């Protein structure tokens with residue numbers, strides 16, 4: 783059984799990226815499962831808090847879900863042509879302390895997808911993640927790309943993925959990434 787840990791980088795209840803992650807979970811191939819994790823409850827990184835109290839409970843719990851999986855799927859929004867701060871903040875917490883980062887991220891298969899209401903579907907945010915996953919020593923899967931543009935049309939009001947072309951692409955993406963992460 784190959785387990786992918788998925789994290790959507792938005793706190794919005796109606797997040798298109800969270801909806802995309804749920805759709806990805808439904809499209810996992812046989813023999814694979816997607817654990818839908820999240821960044822809710824993770825405070826802003828503060829080195830003083832870390833020094834005095836260590837990592838917050840929400841960070842420790844998310845770390846262990848990543849470690850329990852075979853690969854990490856980042857489902858990223860795009861803010862001002864780059865990484866959304868809330869997701870970067872979560873990754874920054876997860877990379878602490880440096881001595882624990884290799885256990886969490888080192889050599890771990892990772893893939894990036896995303897949805898935006900704009901016309902370019904997070905292409906710039908996905909590019910902006912590359913130096914971060916390199917810094918963390920992760921093993922990126924570049925076998926396919928998935929960018930959901932005009933997200934308000936791709937999902938219905940309940941957050942169901944209704945764009946059949948995207949559904950097809952997402953299924954192929956998850957098959958490819960699950961195979962990579964499981965090998």
Ligand SMILES: Cc1cc2nc3c(=O)[nH]c(=O)nc-3n(C[C@H](O)[C@H](O)[C@H](O)COP(=O)(O)O)c2cc1C
Nearest residue numbers: 792794797798799800859860861862863898899900
């Ligand atoms: C601060 C901010 C900046 C944004 N910048 C971009 C952008 O550069 N490109 C884009 O396509 N959409 C941009 N958007 C629109 C997002 O794609 C849209 O809010 C999307 O719904 C966010 O993802 P979510 O639905 O998962 O929360 C921006 C939104 C916010 C709040």
